Amino acid sequence: MNRVFLIAIFMCAAALAHARGSVTLHAVDKPAAEVFGALMAQTGKNFVYEAGLLDGLRVSVDADSRPLKQVLSEIFRDTDIEYKLKGRDVVLRRRQVPASRRVIEATRGTTGLTASPNELDELVVVSRLETPPVESAELGARKLTAADMRGVPVIMGEPDVAKALQMQAGVADGSEGLAGMYVHGGEADENLWLLDNVPIYQVNHFAGLFSAFNTEAIRYADFFKTSIPAKYDGRLSSVADVRTADGSPDGFGGSARFGLTSGAVCLGGPIGSRTTWMVAARRSWYDLLSAPLLAIANSSSENEKTRFRYAFTDLNAKLTHRFSDKAKAFVSVYAGRDVLKTGSDESDDNGSSGWCDSDRYDFSWGNLVAQAGLYYRFSHRTGAEFTAAYTRYFSTMKRDEKSTEFTQGGSRTSHIVVDTDNDINDWIARADFDTRLTGTARLRYGIKGTVHSFLPARTYRSYDLDDTSMATRDSTTHYRGGEANAYADADWTITPRLRVNAGLQASLFRVDSHTRYGLAPRVSACYRPAPGWAVKAAYTRTNQFVHQLCQSYLALPSDQWIPISGDFKPESADKVALGAVWQPENGAYAITAEAYYKSMHNLIDFRDEYYLLPPLAQWDARLTSGSGTAKGLDITLEKKSGRLTGHIAYSLAWADRTFPEKNGGRTYPARNDNRHTIKILLGWRISSKVRLNAAWTGHSGNRYTLMTQTWQGPQTGAGDNDSFGHASEVPLRAPLNSYRLPFYHRLDLSLDIQRRHGYWTISLFNAYCHMNTIAVGRDEDRYGREVFRKVKLLPIIPSISYTWLF
């Protein structure tokens, strides 16, 4: 009956709330949380309050087109709760608690500027965009706020959206401590990362140790792994739509975080009454730490100097202007860059002769996203978001090697330069519309056009020796293409118990004079047999027209995105899923279960022994096409309020691949074919000032190709370097990924301690120092006997940071 009431409220709201700032609401003795849900739908306000504040509070209100303030005053007239309107938020608190800046700061946190994890005993953020899982039709959807991200302890204590998502059921991490993400048996390049609706291609810093997203600038991230709205397409496995925060309209504020390896600052505030600004910057200072160490090392030798510098930087800037209640526009820029410079100078001079070698290796890679957007509400039924954007990924790598020999007769100099770059440039224009057809039906639709430019590699090589010069320039095909997309997505509550979401995205992708198309239908349904219960089913088809070539599991600047070309067909996946949700009315707990089966087609991967083909050959020659399946069951138990919050997630999964030209055509397990995975994420509010976060991950080991047999290589005596003809022991090919590495488990902890002007975060990565096996090597022991060796990586790593709030 409560559901019926709530739906009725929504229907009334849609039909009657014709003026911004006024609400129409009829409720008699109903739970306050439900009533606020209706208010959120009508006003677009977020409600921010401490957990437990609304427990037991029941509300009666009768309002027709009345200002929100009046309605709120009426609701709380006879309670010990007061409210305050702060921009887009309504902050609720008990009257006996004097107004404190803590609440204000917490409010800023919800708008993404800053948040202290211990400002309130517990902060419950109810976003207008967040639909309880028991009510939505979607399966496998999750919204992560900046506070959620901060609640996941990670390596080096750097809050990270990618690592927060890795704690979700069905999401496998990459190499230990790194940001790779494998969703439901997919690959790392099958996740669509969006920054304010714009694709971002390189989502990692520091080979994946950090993600490209500065949490200080993030408001929230929507994550879809099963029911993917028709708005999104282009990747097979998941979508992560990261939204940056607007500046606070209430005044200047911000935060500054200082960690061992990096620091970040975020500032924001109003410009006049309608405009806000936000600037967030992050920089690693690994180079500042390494510089004195290098200086000491270099001082010990006059003839040998080593160069090294690594740094990454991020900059987010956003300017938002509200023209009216109907129109809001923004311009934003994101620039992220990694720089690595290394090399050495060596020399030897004995007076009559000598030599001098100098080599420099300069690497730089990153993203640039610039965009402008306009939100416009045509009527109380229809709103739209218009976006024009430019997104660029770039990577440049240069080697400059100079060698000089001095003799009494003169000198001889050789000079080698190799300079290469690869980049992607996308120009995007899109329009997204949202129309509330009736109180129970909503239609989202839109179009998008993209001009792509891919340059996978362009290399310049020069070689000079005395009077001889040689220079070559080689470039792989410069792909220029276009992409057009159109989608429609309807969400319809057919009856109070049944809700259906159905959509379709149509795509045209043209490159190399070949046009490929894709249709991606999506259907999901939710049936609520009883209050608090929901049974769901979903079908999702996804298409992917670009893929990333990675020769390693790390995120390296040499990784290249290339479009589908040649005879390859677009990758696609069909996924069906069944699920169930239980969530009590107070929303304190939730149990979700999801069983899925995913069939992947036209997958693209490197052939066996692709590295033996000349690298400048057409991409097609090094790649091959195949298929894959993934199936499994995800179960998550979540506790959302109280002193102890968090979730326990269990996944049972299978994932395999079949490529006619790999593994002899036989089906083989995917690398992340982790049969059992348990993830426990807990946040324990020890006191009003101290909070302990713990994340434990345990899963069946990754799959690995273990080659146990060895054979004697031939004696070829090729040329003047025997190593190229002779190898005494060669590993015999073994079935791909046929060996399972030992069980992986790790505990990460972080402790947040509230201080007067900020908070400390003390983190322990791998708290009980279980060094996990990431590979198996072949080596010799101290007695020269051949042995297999577990390759282990990361021990316990402590870190500390301080975040200053102002």
Next chain:
Amino acid sequence: MAVLNRILPLLPALALTGCYENFSPGVQSEPVLCINAIVTAGNPVEPELSHTWYYTDGSNTPWQNDQNEPDHSVADATVRIYIDGHPMPEGYTAAEGDTIRIVAESRTYGSAEATVTVPHAPAITLEGCTPRATSYGAAGDHPDYAMMDYVMFDLNVELRIDDHAATADYFRFYYEPVSYGTNEHGIEVLSRGSFNYDAEPIFSEHIGVFESVTGSDSWGFTFFSDRQFAGDSYTLRLRLTNISYHAISVDYDERLEHCGFLLTLASVSESYYKWCNYIWQCENGIVGDMSNVGFAPPMPGYSNVSTGAGIVAAQTPSQYYIDLTDFIRSTLASDDSK
């Protein structure tokens, strides 16, 4: 490990904290036959048969005293060789264009087979040869030696290859100094000098961009394909530097002045090219480096034998001799100090 050496600074925490632990994976596997044969046109076919072994059993394998290598020979195998589908005749020597099939069977290790076609000799033409002396000197009136001559010189060679059309061809270049031998000080009269692999870009065609910019070079690797000049001609620009000619003799010995370089360009089978490329990739390539520390899939050995163990390859060389006698003589004759 060249690539890794450049990347390690990027991952100091990882590299400094990683560790290894010996263990037994408990995976059973059966040994199989291995066939190795490098066939050279004009020479007999002599396959070597062995068997694979469990990696950790290597130390327990009996060692052959003469070669100081483990004995993995197969005692119960029979080997049959077919030339163009027919049993190999007695006294056969490999000829260009022949397809050689080697079949081995063993009661213990099963069977294995491999096929290779002997490539045609490459057509080569010397387009240019420019020796340039950088320093030289002669004995003059030395009281003890009639000959005490040296010439330091560079050599630029341009060698044209005319490629066979319609086939994927692979080549290997190498050279040898040819001289009387060692002088009275035990030094080769003519040294190899330094071969500048970077001067000829085609020797680097197997090197990926990332390997190139991280310092991997083609040193020692002179295999290449005709991918860039299929059916056409290509001129190799070969540069040798710091070549030394040292003739030391108590008496004048004209034979010491006769020297030169023997350039060899061999057509090699695809299996030969891929085998040597595999070795390079293991030692210098990004996948080889990364797989050693678990950041890339492991690299199984390349093989064209049905069991996955062994290489059956073929080559047909073409040679050109560059006679430097006149250059040495004229250079020494111009020594004013003589």
